[in-house]
Amino acid sequence: MSETSASLRRKLNSAGDLQSVVRTMKALAASSIGQYEKSVRALADYYGSVELGLSVCFRESQPARLRAGRKGQCGSVSAVIFGSDQGLVGRFNEVVVDFALQRLTSLPGQHEVWAVGERAHARLADSGLAVRGVFVVPSSVKAIAPLVGQILVDSESGDSQGEAGELHLFYNRPTSGAAYEPVAQRLLPLDEKWRGQLAELPWPAGNLPEIIGDGAATLRALIREYLFVSLFRACAESLASENASRLAAMERADTNIGDLLESLRGDFHRLRQSGIDEELFDVVSGFDALAEDAGIKKLSKRAKVK
Template structure:
């Protein structure tokens, strides 16, 4: 059995770990709230941009590579996959779930080129031996347009070369604090019906704080376009691609911090239980020592008589 000194040392260590995990839980809670606010801030723009594209795309005479699946890319089977994972661990199954889906896609005999965002995504892509077009190992705490734009711009330009059939996002969708799901979203070519359903589905009741349902967005009469629909589409789509990537990053960040928050909460609770067990063991050993000393004193006094 361990000595009382060793157990006292363990109690001190567990207490220190509990302080760390409790602090990490509070930090993760704050970061998750910030990411959810980011989702809310992006969503109104996304809905209005999507509505504008729907109105433009309803004109069957408009031909544009951003909107048309049957463009010069139709003979290509390659997919440009943007994978979003975390930079750090201690976040439950967040990274493991993304990596599991990534490996499934790899085994599906699909031709994949990768843009990896997050250290875990970079490491897994290199481990898989897949072509890595770009790597962004460090995701900033504050996700900004300056970070997003170069990634989205590279994906958009690669798509327009005709080398890729689709550009897809692999990320974790934040449905609530308790539910996060790994999702794949096609961002190029633009599928108007798909965008409408995804934007409505991806915001959970917890992230619908502004309650911007599709029914609340006005329906415009047909546009009079100047200079042309294609020029307008080519102006809007790059911004919509930026928005889609930013939306996915905010969703992923909220999911990661939610997973970390619950992982640290469980760790804190386990530390409390372990500390209580160790304290009980320490008190028992201490009581045994006191009882033994009393018995020895009593035996010595009896011997003197």
């Protein structure tokens, strides 16, 4: 079916409107990436303070006492997998979920998973893995802290029953440009090498501080802050990666729409030129016909005069 100028104009208008929407989404994604990356950088000083506090506890604690921050050594594995709730993110959820499943299958024991995002939850449910709960993906930096608090409450409720021996995080971390990569982090039990490094961490002042009161309670409080910062950073980096994936998808869509608009404009101009040529041809043909008719009449008059 041949196109008409009216139909091509409608397609041009629709493609132009769609391009405006895509560019708006690009701007929103780029802005979101900035705020999540800024929140991660803002955690650095606080995380450094937590590490200094832990270094003091680790200097004074015995090995058996260091395990007081986590109950249950039954070998069960809990994991938090950060995905997305929205579309237009490419293979964002597939990448992190497949990476998590590959890592979890190599860990012995019973596996329990918390999913952040409905799309990650659906993919995990299809895999047959026991999904203990699902959380809504935060829509802003301010919503990350309540989510982290809820994750800690749920994980500690299982911990109080001695159900979990390990806690792992799986999320996408931004790399250069609009790319990302899946990463894994074991939060609990605390890594022995990491604890040793913190115990040898130099104190910025001349005199080391002393722990007042129950050292085990102080250690548990600092470990909780360490978990909070780690979960907050993982969530913020996952959200930055999600928006980076959406930005890349919108850039591809913007390019494709631009190519489509260029093609439609070319078709529209060719069709319009073809219509103009036809009209000019009709005018010339009409003029020739009139000129020929006028010539015939003129010859006829001359014949009558003779």
